[in-house]
Amino acid sequence: MTHDRPLLCVENLKVYFQSNGARAHAVDGISFEVREKETVCIVGESGCGKTVSALSILGLIPTPPGEIVDGQIIFSGQNLINLDEKAMQKIRGNHISMVFQEPLTSLNPVFTIGDQIGEAVRTHQQIDTEALFQYCVQLLNDVGIPSPKQRINDYPHQLSGGQRQRVMIAMALACDPDLIIADEPTTALDVTVQAQILALLRSIQKKRSMSVLYISHDLGVVSAIADRIYVMYAGIMVEQGNTDQIFRSARHPYTQGLLASLPSPSKRGKRLHSIPGTVPNPAYKPKGCPFHPRCRQKILSCQQEYPGMCDYGEGHLARCPVLFKPKGYPG
Amino acid sequence: MLSFIGRSVVQKTITLFFVSIVSFLIIHLAPGSPSQVDPMNPKFTPEMVERFQKEFHLDKPLYIQYIYFYQDLFTGKTVSWKDNQSVLKKIWERFLNSLPLFVVGTLITWTLSFPVGIRSAIFRGGIYDRSATFISYVLISIPGFFFAYVLIIFVVTYFHVPVIGMETFGIGDAPATYLFMDRIWHLVLPSMLGATGGIAVLSRYVRSQMLEVEGQDYIRTARAKGLPAEQVHYKHALRNALLPFVTMFGLILPGLIGGSVIIESIFSWPGMGRMAYEAVLARDYPIILTVNFVSAVLVLAGTFISDLLYLVVDPRIRL
Numbered sequence: 001m002t003h004d005r006p007l008l009c010v011e012n013l014k015v016y017f018q019s020n021g022a023r024a025h026a027v028d029g030i031s032f033e034v035r036e037k038e039t040v041c042i043v044g045e046s047g048c049g050k051t052v053s054a055l056s057i058l059g060l061i062p063t064p065p066g067e068i069v070d071g072q073i074i075f076s077g078q079n080l081i082n083l084d085e086k087a088m089q090k091i092r093g094n095h096i097s098m099v100f101q102e103p104l105t106s107l108n109p110v111f112t113i114g115d116q117i118g119e120a121v122r123t124h125q126q127i128d129t130e131a132l133f134q135y136c137v138q139l140l141n142d143v144g145i146p147s148p149k150q151r152i153n154d155y156p157h158q159l160s161g162g163q164r165q166r167v168m169i170a171m172a173l174a175c176d177p178d179l180i181i182a183d184e185p186t187t188a189l190d191v192t193v194q195a196q197i198l199a200l201l202r203s204i205q206k207k208r209s210m211s212v213l214y215i216s217h218d219l220g221v222v223s224a225i226a227d228r229i230y231v232m233y234a235g236i237m238v239e240q241g242n243t244d245q246i247f248r249s250a251r252h253p254y255t256q257g258l259l260a261s262l263p264s265p266s267k268r269g270k271r272l273h274s275i276p277g278t279v280p281n282p283a284y285k286p287k288g289c290p291f292h293p294r295c296r297q298k299i300l301s302c303q304q305e306y307p308g309m310c311d312y313g314e315g316h317l318a319r320c321p322v323l324f325k326p327k328g329y330p331g
Numbered sequence: 332m333l334s335f336i337g338r339s340v341v342q343k344t345i346t347l348f349f350v351s352i353v354s355f356l357i358i359h360l361a362p363g364s365p366s367q368v369d370p371m372n373p374k375f376t377p378e379m380v381e382r383f384q385k386e387f388h389l390d391k392p393l394y395i396q397y398i399y400f401y402q403d404l405f406t407g408k409t410v411s412w413k414d415n416q417s418v419l420k421k422i423w424e425r426f427l428n429s430l431p432l433f434v435v436g437t438l439i440t441w442t443l444s445f446p447v448g449i450r451s452a453i454f455r456g457g458i459y460d461r462s463a464t465f466i467s468y469v470l471i472s473i474p475g476f477f478f479a480y481v482l483i484i485f486v487v488t489y490f491h492v493p494v495i496g497m498e499t500f501g502i503g504d505a506p507a508t509y510l511f512m513d514r515i516w517h518l519v520l521p522s523m524l525g526a527t528g529g530i531a532v533l534s535r536y537v538r539s540q541m542l543e544v545e546g547q548d549y550i551r552t553a554r555a556k557g558l559p560a561e562q563v564h565y566k567h568a569l570r571n572a573l574l575p576f577v578t579m580f581g582l583i584l585p586g587l588i589g590g591s592v593i594i595e596s597i598f599s600w601p602g603m604g605r606m607a608y609e610a611v612l613a614r615d616y617p618i619i620l621t622v623n624f625v626s627a628v629l630v631l632a633g634t635f636i637s638d639l640l641y642l643v644v645d646p647r648i649r650l
Contacts, residue, residue: 058555064456085560093557100555105548109647110570120556155646171556 006074007211008034008057008096008179013071015049015056018064022283026052028235029071034179039205039212041222043258044232047279050215051101053232054181057213058096059088076178094124097172101184103164107156113140113167114152120174139170144200162193166200173204180205181213186221198225219262223247228315231255234280234290241316251310251318253295289320297322339638343631350627355397358619365389365412365614387412387616400620409617411610418621421606426588428497429595429602431514433587435522440529447530448537449572453564455542463534470531479524479597486520494520496599521598525591536579537572544572577644581637585629588622 015027027049034040042050055061057073059080073080075096080088097120100106108116117136121127127135133152140148143166156164165185172180182201186194202225205212216222222229222243229246231239231254239252250256260273277294280286286293292302299322307319366372367383375383384390388399403409409418451460470478483494493499498513505513544550545568553567592604603622610618641648 055551060551060554089557089559091557092555098552098555100548100552102548106552108549108553108567108571110574110645111567112646119558123557123559123562157647168552171552 005036006033007036007038007076008213009072009074010053010057011072011074013053013056013073014069015052015061015066016069017066017282019283024282025235025285026066026282027056028282028285030230030232030235030237032230032237032240034211034213036178036211037205037209038227039202039214039225041214041216041226041229042232043216043219043222043229045217045279047282048232049235049282050217050232051183054098054183054213054215057181058092058098059083059085090124093120093172093177094175095177096179096181097175097177099165099168099172099180099182099185102188103161103168103185104156104188106168107164109156112153112155113159117167117171117174120171124175136170139173140167142173142204143167143170144196145170161189162196165189165193165197169197169200169204173208176208177210179211179213181215183215184217187216187218194221201225219258231258234285235282236290236319238291238320239318241312241314241318245312245314245316249312249316251312251316252291252320253297254291255318257294335638339635343635347624347627347631351401351624352397354623354627355400355620356393358616358623359393359396361614363614365616367412383412400617403617404621404624409621411615411618413610413613413615413618418617421618422603422621422625425601425603425606428600429587429604431518432522432525432591432594432600432602435518436525436529437583437586439522439526440533443526444530444533445537448534449541449564449569451534451538452541452545455538460538463538467531467535470527475524475528475593476597478527479520479594482520482524483597492516492519494598497601517598521594521600525594537576540575541568541572544568547571574641574645577640578637581633581635581640582630584633584636585626588626588629 010033011031012029013027013031014025014029017024017026030049030053032040032042042053044050052061052066056066056068057075057080061068068081071081075091080091083091107113111119114133114136117139118132121132121135136152137148140152145151145163145166151159151163156167159167165188168185180201185201186197189197198221201212201214204210212225214222214225226243228242229240230237231246231252233254239246239250239255246255247259250259254275257273257275261275263272275294280290280293286303288301288303288305289295289298289307292298295302302322307321309317309319310321311317363369365383365387367375368380368387368389369375388396391399400409407417407419410416411418411421447463451463454460486492486494493513493516495517497517498510499517502510502513545564550563550568553563558567588603591602592608594600595602595605596608607619607622609615610622
């Protein structure tokens, strides 16, 4: 694997939302990077700030109420946060594109899929109508839509959920981007279709040597595609490492809890583990480690001090000083 | 498609039949009677009242009257009880008078409401949006007749422009261009007044519709594609926001015949609204019922047209 140069580097990103009362710290100082040709996953429960992080990379946070308070998003050497709207439009769809969670509502119901894919191309490139048509047919073919020449004139409602998501992927691929951000692209799909879409994403990534930032709450999916994993909780990164490190030797109690609640054949017939409590409201996060109210291994200092990142070596980091025992710690 | 048209024609004919019964009953249930057969009317002797009753079939039971009336209507023989003139001809004349008022008013309403509403939605919460909201509510709250008088006084005092009636009294033999301009001047104020309320309400609808669409996922997708803001707003958002207004567009058709009673009365405009109003006061049943029937036809035709328009603009609708 030759993915060493960072393509996208997010540093200390803070995105806050101002509602009527308190300020919601949706993303509270996260750092991560995506290297070339790499698949990086951000995992976390609903409401932990995954989607907000992804949207802020493309500058799609609705402002107000949202606001990027601090941090840097460096993509191919330029900081996207300071970019004006015009320059940002050149990046969106062209260098970084996005596949959204709900393929039904993410496609415009009154335009044909050919229109919507072609539009992405025409925005960034000069291309004549005939070539554009051929290219769109080619794209639909690449993402596995049968008889693309006919389907290109279909409207979104005429396609199945899986096909719609394939169209979304075709749209994201249209300008040959360097990075695709996939925000839970399989959540709205049933399991067989989910597997097909994942396989499609993987094969396309190999063929086009792109980077993928995959956002999910589904550890099963993540284990199948990720090179590296970031685990997010309440707006911060609690653990990061490659797939092996996370799945074999997770250090953070939250990651351990997530893994324990994953169903597997060996746990058949037994009650699945669940982490007690819920994700804190981003406007009222507990002091100290945000996970401490739900943590079984907490000590007194967890309620007071914000935990630092502890290095377990080889890129495996976890934000839990309690468990910081570098070698041979028994899970 | 053809079956849809056939089905809705049948359905709408049935609806129309019931509308005709109900409106006939309501008119006859209303207190008072036509002035010609009113026993309190000193102009008519009991013999004359009896003759009128026979002539108008008022001595027959209601269902016979109903059949007589609609028989006359469909053979075009209905006449006004007041002056014995053909009702259809009277309505047609008044309709031609109301038409320019309606067309200009509607054009002003629809061409101004959309830019105002769309701009408000795109720059929501800004100074433009707030002032547009404020002005809308002011215009909605001011009673039309009051606003009309204020405007009339203002225009007459400062611009010396004729405002009352359809044309200046006794202008008959002026050259054609002069006549034309005179008509235009008379049209300005009433049609603007008719439009103000419409703009205030419609621009609010446009704004809220546009706001709703702007919050949809596919708008985010459009932005994520790198489309310029204008294309996001005016192609992706507007196209979807327009859908409900297609329905409304079909429903403005009945406004053709209803006219605006208040505005036509204030400006002494000899239009449909005023004729219907005067017919109601005189209990001139043939005119009231004919106007009623024609407007019912227009309502049904309007819904039919909006159904068809929907078919054109929304690819999800198939018949």
